[in-house]
Amino acid sequence: MIVCVAVVGHQNNPLYLQSFTAADDALKLHHIIHCSLDVVDERVNNPKKSGPTLNETFLGMLYPTENYKVYGYLTNTKVKFLMVTTDLEVKDADVRSFFRKFHAAFVDAVSNPFHVPGKKITSKIFAERISGIVKSFGSVTAG
Amino acid sequence: MGREVAESCIDGVIIEMVSAYCNRFYGSKPELAARRIEAIGYQVGHQLIERYTMERPRFSDHLEAIKFICKDFWSELFKKHIDNLKTNHRGTFVLQDNKFRWLTRVSIDPSSENLEASQDSPVLTPEHKVEVTSMHLYFPCGIIRGALSNLGIPCAVSADISNLPACKLHLDFGDNKNFPPRMLPE
Amino acid sequence: MAPLAPKTGDAVFASIDRVNAELFTLTYGAMVRQLLTDLEEVDEVNKQLDQMGYNIGIRLIDEFLAKSNVSRCVDFKETADVIAKVGFKMFLGVAAAVTNWDAEGTSFSLVLEDNPLVDFVELPDTCQGLHYCNILSGVIRGALEMVSMKTEVTWVRDMLHGDDAYELRVKLLKQVPEEYPYKDDE
Numbered sequence: 001m002i003v004c005v006a007v008v009g010h011q012n013n014p015l016y017l018q019s020f021t022a023a024d025d026a027l028k029l030h031h032i033i034h035c036s037l038d039v040v041d042e043r044v045n046n047p048k049k050s051g052p053t054l055n056e057t058f059l060g061m062l063y064p065t066e067n068y069k070v071y072g073y074l075t076n077t078k079v080k081f082l083m084v085t086t087d088l089e090v091k092d093a094d095v096r097s098f099f100r101k102f103h104a105a106f107v108d109a110v111s112n113p114f115h116v117p118g119k120k121i122t123s124k125i126f127a128e129r130i131s132g133i134v135k136s137f138g139s140v141t142a143g
Numbered sequence: 144m145g146r147e148v149a150e151s152c153i154d155g156v157i158i159e160m161v162s163a164y165c166n167r168f169y170g171s172k173p174e175l176a177a178r179r180i181e182a183i184g185y186q187v188g189h190q191l192i193e194r195y196t197m198e199r200p201r202f203s204d205h206l207e208a209i210k211f212i213c214k215d216f217w218s219e220l221f222k223k224h225i226d227n228l229k230t231n232h233r234g235t236f237v238l239q240d241n242k243f244r245w246l247t248r249v250s251i252d253p254s255s256e257n258l259e260a261s262q263d264s265p266v267l268t269p270e271h272k273v274e275v276t277s278m279h280l281y282f283p284c285g286i287i288r289g290a291l292s293n294l295g296i297p298c299a300v301s302a303d304i305s306n307l308p309a310c311k312l313h314l315d316f317g318d319n320k321n322f323p324p325r326m327l328p329e
Numbered sequence: 330m331a332p333l334a335p336k337t338g339d340a341v342f343a344s345i346d347r348v349n350a351e352l353f354t355l356t357y358g359a360m361v362r363q364l365l366t367d368l369e370e371v372d373e374v375n376k377q378l379d380q381m382g383y384n385i386g387i388r389l390i391d392e393f394l395a396k397s398n399v400s401r402c403v404d405f406k407e408t409a410d411v412i413a414k415v416g417f418k419m420f421l422g423v424a425a426a427v428t429n430w431d432a433e434g435t436s437f438s439l440v441l442e443d444n445p446l447v448d449f450v451e452l453p454d455t456c457q458g459l460h461y462c463n464i465l466s467g468v469i470r471g472a473l474e475m476v477s478m479k480t481e482v483t484w485v486r487d488m489l490h491g492d493d494a495y496e497l498r499v500k501l502l503k504q505v506p507e508e509y510p511y512k513d514d515e
Binding site for chain 1 (some may be wrong): 351354355358359361362448449450451452453456
């Protein structure tokens with residue numbers, strides 16, 4: 001189950017943060033998101049010289065904690081998408097698909113002429129779409 | 144293939160936008176009009192690059208990003224690639240489009256406020272024509288500046304239209320200018 | 330030579346130059362946003378959008394008549410259908426519906442649900458008085474004036490304000506008889 005998603009700008013400014021779990025976990029999740037950003041920066045600045053993954057937007061799993069796995073994605077415009085899940089067995093294809101849909105929703109949200117770049121995304125439509133994408137995570141390939 | 148509209152829709156909006164800012168809002172302050180038109184372009188470029196880089200990996204370096212602008216991005220906007228790309232290897236690039244679409248399609252009428260004097264208007268001085276054309280170009284300059292800025296490559300963009308219908312865009316990465324340089328001859 | 334048969338909206342749309350709708354949508358949006366910043370008053374922006382639309386409409390009608398082969402409309406009812414099925418389709422790529430004719434046949438509604446102008450748009454609470462698509466009312470008014478019909482065009486429904494469709498009310502005020510371009514000398 002996805003417990004949290006975040007969108008972070010290129011100056012590590014928070015653009016969107018949504019938890020899908022009980023409130024007392026929220027602080028822990030924020031901490032996880034924070035740490036993830038460091039991992040993203042490290043991955044991007046010190047990439048493993050393995051060719052094909054060098055410039056991919058999908059960064060893969062950033063790090064596992066005791067209860068969670070964190071996945072990351074970095075756009076060309078240096079915006080980071082983070083996803084935190086409690087699922088133990090996560091299929092690569094599912095996560096990639098998740099981030100593709102997430103990216104599409106993000107692009108539409110920032111295409112609103114009244115959105116201010118660098119400021120938080122306040123779109124209700126975006127929030128609804130993200131909820132929908134989170135709900136349908138893994139359902140395609142679920143056994 | 145995504146959604147499409149008639150090209151005359153965008154032509155019409157651009158003409159009216161420039162006319163409104165130059166004639167109605169900042170009639171005696173062309174510098175202010177230019178900045179507004181450029182700012183509108185900047186927002187468009189900022190948003191378009193987000194969309195047009197969605198399905199592709201990140202650029203390895205600035206040169207790759209600029210080439211993207213010259214090929215894919217330019218095609219999405221103008222249905223063709225940039226014809227020529229030059230650099231002085233010291234932070235300046237020059238993009239040349241030999242037949243800039245918006246200059247050939249858009250019939251630029253400086254007296255568009257006065258309907259009577261349209262196609263058969265009295266002879267425009269070359270200077271006047273250049274001035275009006277320059278105003279229109281602040282918009283695509285803004286688009287390119289907005290796109291590059293969102294890719295993490297801030298620069299100044301200016302247009303050289305001394306050889307119509309060719310258009311040269313100068314990208315200057317040296318100074319981190321935020322305001323469009325003057326395009327009118329001094 | 331027999332007159333050319335009028336084309337359907339789809340046929341005309343397929344035959345003209347088209348662009349990616351996003352360029353149009355985002356340009357219009359950035360312009361509206363800039364107008365709000367510069368003019369501050371929502372009513373003033375509504376007015377400017379209408380004026381711009383009018384200026385576009387008076388030019389667009391020529392392209393419309395030329396490309397669609399539509400001949401002189403017999404009556405206002407025919408005019409309405411042509412605007413909705415051919416006009417909207419040819420420029421915006423979407424057809425509108427004609428509804429709610431009044432008893433005299435001098436006013437009708439144009440209804441649109443799909444509207445490229447408003448893709449991605451979410452109005453902030455501070456702009457509730459804004460008629461975001463007001464350019465459309467100006468275009469219709471301007472175009473009809475060029476074919477001798479003076480109309481009043483007003484908004485009835487607006488999806489950006491929570492309604493289920495866009496509805497424009499078009500009311501014929503005066504049918505101006507055709508005037509010769511050459512006045513008798515006095």
